[in-house]
Amino acid sequence: MVRYRVRGGNVLRGTAFIQGAKNAVLPMIGAALLATEGRTVLRNVPVIEDVRRAVELAQAVGATVEFHESERTLVIDASRLTSPVLPAAIANRFRGTVLFVPALLHRLGEAVIEGIGGCNLGSRNLDFHYNGYKRLGAVVNEQESVIHIKAGKLVGAPLYLDTPSHTGTENLVMAATLAKGTTVIENAALEPEVLDVIAMLTRMGAKIRGGGTGFITVEGVENLKAVEHTVMPDRLDAGVFAMAAAITGGEVTLVGAELQHLGVVRWKLEQMGVEFETNGAVLHVRREKPLRPINVITDTYPGFATDLQSPIMAVACLADGTSYIHERIFDGRFALAGELNKMGAKIEVQGSRAVVHGPTPLRGTQVTAHDLRSGIALVLAGLVAEGETVIESGYLIDRGHSAVAERMRALGANVEREISTPADR
Ligand SMILES: CC(=O)N[C@H]1[C@@H](OP(=O)(O)OP(=O)(O)OC[C@H]2O[C@@H](n3ccc(=O)[nH]c3=O)[C@H](O)[C@@H]2O)O[C@H](CO)[C@@H](O)[C@@H]1O
């Protein structure tokens, strides 16, 4: 069991290095499995638990994968895939499991999904994925916890998503790249990670038009080749470090962050009193003024990212007035409120809306990370809490943010990552 121990009170100052994007590298590992020969090289790979699980899963289906963690580089040889089974023991531990399906369908004619993990955020349906595969000619058989998908040669078709699902778009694009003929995907996701995956697939030889417009056209090709690709910066990691400056009233320089990718998050933080300034390739983030309350409505890109809703809830606890948060993407993403309330916050939740009554001084205590972003939000809360905040399960934080304790300490925070034994608890 991993736990994080945060002693609050330090103002964060200094330089933070932003990791490569979790939500781009996971589909890229899935994409690498589409190449029938050669070795794919992915650079700027975040050293996070989800990538370690994706490596294990790729190995379980027969790929040869080396994760050179100190070089942040993955080398993937998918020339021999041997098993269509995504085994429960690995597949249940992260969401990226779903992104292996298109390659298994193309390479082996079937995919057996024994489980799918990821953050527990309420319903996380996959009907758009399955309906898309069916329209391309696959047969989907859902039996209790195992999903069996079979396909001969997939054939291009008009597809749509009821809402612009992030992994749904990536999966249908990947499925269409090697399908026979043309596929048009309507209501496709616009997230920068989706565009980065399309850039990699295009380099591999795929014919894809319309990324970023909501209408994606894919002309199927015969083969895709292994390529080298550098993973884009993680906008969620950048958002968290910007909020670490915001909550502590500090000043940080973010290396490897892309301000444009923050979308509405940038403007909301500015309204709270945070200042952003780009200087060439680095991003300065500072907060000197008192924190103002905020109104947040989560949405698909470029709207306010749902994954930054928990972190901004923590910041809103310190704002001078009442903040309103409306979660529109997931129906169960407010577990953080109860944990922040244990620390002294005053947050009321009603359905998909939360009201944060600020400012409330926070005090450290034992709290629970219910998912990845509520975990990192509790680290932010711990930075300003009086005394010590202990957060379990730290594994959830490690799923998506690399070397959190080291990077926070480099900014002057007092954050430790500890391995706890049952006897400690
Ligand atoms: C690995 C990865 O990239 N994870 C991200 C991805 O998750 P993920 O791709 O799972 O999120 P989606 O965009 O698919 O889901 C958004 C909403 O659509 C619904 N839905 C989705 C698909 C479907 O077939 N049917 C359906 O009803 C879901 O229940 C959810 O309410 O996008 C989310 C929304 O930006 C982020 O929080 C996650 O960090």
Ligand SMILES: C=C(OP(=O)(O)O)C(=O)O
């Ligand atoms: C919801 C998230 O991740 P996943 O989709 O991998 O569970 C997240 O990154 O906050």
